Amino acid sequence: MTTxxxxxEKISVAAVRRLSKRYNEPEWLRFARLIAWETFESLPWPxxxxxxxxxxxxxxxxxxxxxxxxxxxxxxxxxxxxxxxLRQELEKIDSAGxxxxxxxxxxxRELDDALVEKGVRFTDLRxxxxxxxxxxxxxxxxxxxxxxxxxTALHYALWQNGAFLYAPRNVVIEKPLQVLVIQGEGxxxxxxxxxxxxxxxxxxxxxxxxxxxxxxxxxxxxxxxKQAARLHYLRLQxxxxxxxxxxxxxxxxxxxxxxxxxxxxxGSKLSKVWIDLDMDEPGGHGELLGLYFPQxxxxxxxxxxxxxxxxxxxxxxLFKGALEDHARSVYQGMIHVLHDAxxxxxxxxxxxxxxSNHARADSIPGLEISADDVRCTxxxxxxxxxxxYIFYLMARGLSRQTAKRMIVQxxxxxxxxxxxxxxxxxxxxxxxxxxVGIE
Amino acid sequence: MTAxxxxxxxxxxxxxxxxxxxxxxTIRQGEVHAxxxxxxxxxxxxxxxxxxxxxxxVLSGDILFNGESxxxxxxxxxxxxxxxxxxxxxxxxxxVSFANFLRAAVSSVRGYKDRAKEEMARTGQLREVGSELMPxxxxxxxxxxxxxxxxxDRAFARRYLNDGxxxxxxxxxxxxxxxxxxxxxxxxxxxxxxLDIDALRVVSDGINKLVAGGMGALLITHYQRxxxxxxxxxxxxxxxxxxxLTGGPEVAEMLEENxxxxxxxxxxxxxxxx
Numbered sequence: 104m105t106t107x108x109x110x111x112e113k114i115s116v117a118a119v120r121r122l123s124k125r126y127n128e129p130e131w132l133r134f135a136r137l138i139a140w141e142t143f144e145s146l147p148w149p150x151x152x153x154x155x156x157x158x159x160x161x162x163x164x165x166x167x168x169x170x171x172x173x174x175x176x177x178x179x180x181x182x183x184x185x186x187x188x189l190r191q192e193l194e195k196i197d198s199a200g201x202x203x204x205x206x207x208x209x210x211x212r213e214l215d216d217a218l219v220e221k222g223v224r225f226t227d228l229r230x231x232x233x234x235x236x237x238x239x240x241x242x243x244x245x246x247x248x249x250x251x252x253x254x255t256a257l258h259y260a261l262w263q264n265g266a267f268l269y270a271p272r273n274v275v276i277e278k279p280l281q282v283l284v285i286q287g288e289g290x291x292x293x294x295x296x297x298x299x300x301x302x303x304x305x306x307x308x309x310x311x312x313x314x315x316x317x318x319x320x321x322x323x324x325x326x327x328x329k330q331a332a333r334l335h336y337l338r339l340q341x342x343x344x345x346x347x348x349x350x351x352x353x354x355x356x357x358x359x360x361x362x363x364x365x366x367x368x369x370g371s372k373l374s375k376v377w378i379d380l381d382m383d384e385p386g387g388h389g390e391l392l393g394l395y396f397p398q399x400x401x402x403x404x405x406x407x408x409x410x411x412x413x414x415x416x417x418x419x420x421l422f423k424g425a426l427e428d429h430a431r432s433v434y435q436g437m438i439h440v441l442h443d444a445x446x447x448x449x450x451x452x453x454x455x456x457x458x459s460n461h462a463r464a465d466s467i468p469g470l471e472i473s474a475d476d477v478r479c480t481x482x483x484x485x486x487x488x489x490x491x492y493i494f495y496l497m498a499r500g501l502s503r504q505t506a507k508r509m510i511v512q513x514x515x516x517x518x519x520x521x522x523x524x525x526x527x528x529x530x531x532x533x534x535x536x537x538x539v540g541i542e
Numbered sequence: 543m544t545a546x547x548x549x550x551x552x553x554x555x556x557x558x559x560x561x562x563x564x565x566x567x568t569i570r571q572g573e574v575h576a577x578x579x580x581x582x583x584x585x586x587x588x589x590x591x592x593x594x595x596x597x598x599x600v601l602s603g604d605i606l607f608n609g610e611s612x613x614x615x616x617x618x619x620x621x622x623x624x625x626x627x628x629x630x631x632x633x634x635x636x637x638v639s640f641a642n643f644l645r646a647a648v649s650s651v652r653g654y655k656d657r658a659k660e661e662m663a664r665t666g667q668l669r670e671v672g673s674e675l676m677p678x679x680x681x682x683x684x685x686x687x688x689x690x691x692x693x694x695d696r697a698f699a700r701r702y703l704n705d706g707x708x709x710x711x712x713x714x715x716x717x718x719x720x721x722x723x724x725x726x727x728x729x730x731x732x733x734x735x736x737l738d739i740d741a742l743r744v745v746s747d748g749i750n751k752l753v754a755g756g757m758g759a760l761l762i763t764h765y766q767r768x769x770x771x772x773x774x775x776x777x778x779x780x781x782x783x784x785x786x787l788t789g790g791p792e793v794a795e796m797l798e799e800n801x802x803x804x805x806x807x808x809x810x811x812x813x814x815x816x
Contacts, residue, residue, distance in 0.1 A: 490596070495633045496643070498593045499719065500621035500651040509646065513637025513702070 104535070111170035114291060116140050118171055120262050126229060127362035131240060139249035146253045158433045158465050159375055159404040164347055169291035169319045171261065175208035185211060191434050192283065192401055194248075196309060196526035199278035200225045205285045206292065207263025215313040221274045228265035228295055238269055242297055244323040246353040246381075254349040254375075258293050258323045265295030271303035278339075279307040279524050286315035286342070296324035296352075300332035300360075305334040309527055312370075315346035326354035328362040329382070335363045337527050341534075344369035344401060345419040351377045356416070358384035365522055366405065372404045380409045382444070383414035383489075392518050393422030394531065397430035397462075404433040409451065411444040411474075421449040423518050425511050426462035427538070433465045439474040440481050447474060454516050456488060508539040545571040545608055545624060545726035545758065547592070552603035554591045560601065561587045563783035571758040574749075574772055576794060578763055579780030580802045585762045586630060588780075589731045593627035594620050622651055624726030628716040628733050640715065641661040641699040642684065643720055651723050667698050688721045692748045696769075699710045708743035717748035720757070727758045734768035746771030766798040781805050 112118050119140050123133040149156040179185050182193070185203075189211075193201055200214040202225070209227035218225070224235055229238050236437045249259035266282040286292035292315055300306055312320065320342060334354075342348055347373035356362045368374055380389045395403045409418040424432045434453040455464035465484035488510050496506035512535055522528050553561040561584045571577050574799045579585050591598050592605055594617035604611050607623050615623070635643070647781055649655055658674035673679075689696050694714050704712050713733055720728055733745055749772050763773060769777075769791070777793040778785045782800075786809060787793060796804065 111722060308639035489633070491633050492635050494593075494595055494597075494617060495629065495635070496623055496647075498627050498629075499643075499647040499723065500618050501646055502618050502650070503616070505650070506618075509638050509643060510635060513635055516637030516702075 105257070109156060112173045113170060114166055114261065115266045119487060120174070122171075122261060122263070129236065131377070132232070135244065135249075136260050136285070137484045137520070139256050142250050143253065143256035145288055146250075146256055149253060150298055155377075155406055155435065159373070159402065164319075164373075166257075166291075166319075168289075170289060172206040172208075172263070172287065172290055174417065176205045176210050178209065179211045182213065189283070190516050192311075193281065195530055196279055196281050196327060196524060198281040199276055199307070201283070202243070202266055202281070203285065204264055204294065205282045206287050206290060207294075209264065215278075218274075218276060222271040222346045223274060223276060224267060224269035225266055225280055228262075228267045229295060231267035231297075235269065238299070239267065239297070242299055242325065243295075244325075246327070246355055247323045247351050251351060252377075254321050255323060255351050258295070261291070261357075262293040262295045262323070265379040266280065266308070266310060267296060268298045268306060268308055270300045270306045270334075272301045273303045274301075275305040276307070279309050279417045279526075282310040284310065284312045286313070286318055286320060286346075287317060288314075288316040290315070290318045292320045292322070293317060294322045296322070296326075298325070298334065298336060299327045300334040301332045302330060304329075305333040307337070307524060309337045309339070309524060311339045311341060313341045315342060315348075316343040317345050318351070319342070319347040322350040324350070324352035325342040326362065326364070328353070328354060328360040328387075329357040331359045332357065333361040335523055337365040337367075337522065337524065339367045339527070339530070340370055340374065340454060344370055344372055344399070345373045348374040349377075350375075353379040353381060354389065355381045355383045358385035359386040360384075360534055361418050363523070364394070364522075365392040365518075367392070367531060367534075368393070368403050368405070371401065371403070374404060376403075376405045378405065378407045380420075382409070382411045382413060382447075385413045385415045387416045389416070389418045390419075390521070391420040391422075392521055393424075394518050395422075395424040395432055395513060396427070396535065397424075397432055398427040398538060400429050400431075400480065402431045405435070407436040409436075409445045409449055411438070411440045411449060414445045414447070415445060416444065417448040418450070422453045422522075423456075423515055424454075424464060425456040425458055425514060426464055429459070429461045431463050431465075431541045434483070435467045435469075436481070437469040438481065439473060440470075440477050442473045444474050445476045447477040447479070447514075449477070453483045454481075454514070455485040456511065457485060458488065506539060508536060511535060511539050546606075547625065547727045547758070548606040549588070549592070550604045550606065552588075552591065552605065553601040555599050555601055556587065556597060556619075558732060560589065561598075561783055564603065565704065565783070565785055567760075567785055569727050569758050569760045572756050573776070574753055574759045574761055574774040575778065576761045576763060576769060576774035577778050577785075578794060578797055581764060583780050584783045585780050588733050589618070589627050589729045589760075592625065592729055593617055594621075596604065596712050618650065621723070621725075624724075625719055626723060626725035626728040628720060628728060628730045630732040630735060632704045632712045632716055634702070634707065636702050638703045638704050639681075639699070640701055643703050644685065644719060645675055645678070645681050647719070648681065648722050652676065658796060682684055685722065688718060690727065692718050692721050692751070693744045694718045709736035710722050713737060713745050714748075717745055721748065722792065725757060727753070727760070729760045729762065731762045732764065733761070734763055736766065742768065743771065763776045766794055769794050781803055781809065
């Protein structure tokens with residue numbers, strides 16, 4: 104990456120125009136960006152008066168502190184040419200395809216030839232705009248709109264690049280596809296994930312976010328799971344603990360389709376994560392899994408919606424968090440069951456484990472039901488590690504530290520054993536062990 | 543050397559209330575010592591205090607293991623010396639598999655962990671993940687052998703620790719842990735409670751095998767029933783926070799015939815004579 108220049112520019116409407124020009128973007132996109140910028144300018148910064156912002160403050164956040172990368176990093180020709188730490192990271196997961204993006208530039212890509220032949224598209228969003236303009240145009244911003252919030256508006260004005268997956272009809276991608284999103288120091292990173300699983304296709308996407316020291320990340324994910332498709336999306340947020348992180352994600356689940364998402368939130372100074380699961384057609388099944396483990400003064404806020412619009416859908420949400428030091432978490436969740444969504448079966452659970460007397464976990468689960476033949480359950484718990492557990496394990500010869508680690512790992516196990524990729528499970532377990540502290 | 547655990551004039555309290563009021567008791571390796579007494583007399587508290595439960599405060603007296611006080615040792619250090627408490631109500635820990643837990647415990651008690659730490663200190667190199675654990679293959683072999691020997695279903699290994707276990711399964715689990723950790727002295731807190739006759743046989747059989755292998759056991763029980771299966775060398779009667787009588791197996795028979803009321807009368811007589 105020696106060719107990468109240090110030049111960067113400020114966030115402004117001029118930057119929007121330059122970005123569009125630099126990549127010679129089609130008119131519709133340039134226009135969409137400018138409209139989004141206008142929306143961004145017209146929307147006020149969030150205040151605690153909005154329900155979703157009541158427990159999360161942006162004190163200390165100043166957009167002018169962050170710059171946009173003004174030049175693209177160079178591409179690596181082969182896996183061997185990658186720096187050692189990146190190669191090691193890739194080797195943790197046995198994958199069928201890899202994308203590495205550094206500050207909006209695709210620096211590495213692989214995809215199994217067999218998948219290319221079957222018509223699978225797995226590339227960065229910029230390349231997809233060149234190669235599959237129509238597919239991108241149809242799906243981009245169809246689920247998450249610019250006007251949704253201040254950060255989505257900013258995102259659609261200035262997104263730099265993203266990950267694009269298109270799994271054609273009846274194509275089963277057996278091994279996971281891996282995306283690594285790396286962000287440099289002091290920058291604003293605006294990454295867009297666009298995943299499309301066509302009818303009866305199957306895919307697993309693992310997306311890792313790292314870096315962003317003294318930076319901010321403003322990402323959007325749109326996931327289309329069409330009829331009878333099966334899509335797993337595992338998002339691992341490993342940003343630096345000085346980063347601000349804002350992300351809006353929405354999946355649309357089609358008829359009899361299966362969608363499972365994991366959000367593992369480890370890093371960032373502050374995160375505001377919105378995740379919506381839209382059960383748009385009858386018979387779909389959606390799962391949202393979440394893990395978080397803030398330490399020091401990290402503040403992690405997850406706001407989910409399970410939107411049941413059509414009959415006979417099931418949705419299942421399980422978010423588990425452990426909190427250390429002065430950390431703070433907010434979980435706010437709603438199950439919406441619209442009038443037509445008869446025979447909905449929806450579940451929502453948030454459990455918190457407090458490892459310090461100074462940590463605080465707020466949990467606000469909710470239900471809004473307009474149909475009459477439904478089954479909805481929700482619940483939230485918040486507890487300390489029971490001393491009786493610690494004593495039992497210590498009486499068997501485990502040190503206090505090991506006992507605590509086992510209990511915390513056990514607490515997260517309920518989520519981890521639902522993660523379908525062994526390499527990802529191992530990564531999650533290692534991260535938890537690292538956070539609890541190995542002697 | 544035969545290990546000896548001596549409890550000497552032990553006074554202990556919980557939340558300011560004195561429960562143990564001068565307990566004196568000796569348990570030797572290879573010997574079964576039954577501790578019988580009515581409910582609420584403080585028998586379980588004695589087990590907890592020996593194991594080092596932080597909730598209990600030792601007011602005076604001492605607990606010696608091979609002549610050295612263990613009062614300043616944390617529960618895990620006591621376990622490493624070879625002291626084991628089989629819980630009356632083992633806690634369920636969701637998400638922690640029986641096998642993973644037991645491998646960590648065995649590795650700690652048998653010194654794998656300390657050796658890995660020493661090695662790291664000596665070479666200055668970071669150790670590999672898992673190097674502080676007993677090798678998986680070796681552990682599994684021993685675990686399965688002992689599961690078969692102590693009548694514990696092999697499916698236990700993958701289940702979460704005591705989670706959803708029946709009363710009998712929990713007690714079998716405690717015996718299996720004992721078999722793997724090979725303590726010198728075990729305190730068995732009501733290991734017979736809540737067991738049907740088949741489970742009682744399995745648990746008693748396990749205890750007998752371990753005692754034959756050299757383990758010493760303090761068998762805390764409310765009932766005579768388990769003593770039909772596990773034969774004690776010594777029987778002590780526990781009453782109101784103290785050992786009031788120690789003798790041979792005949793003490794248990796007397797209790798069986800006359801009930802705990804007999805002890806009360808006996809104590810009242812003694813008090814009247816003084």
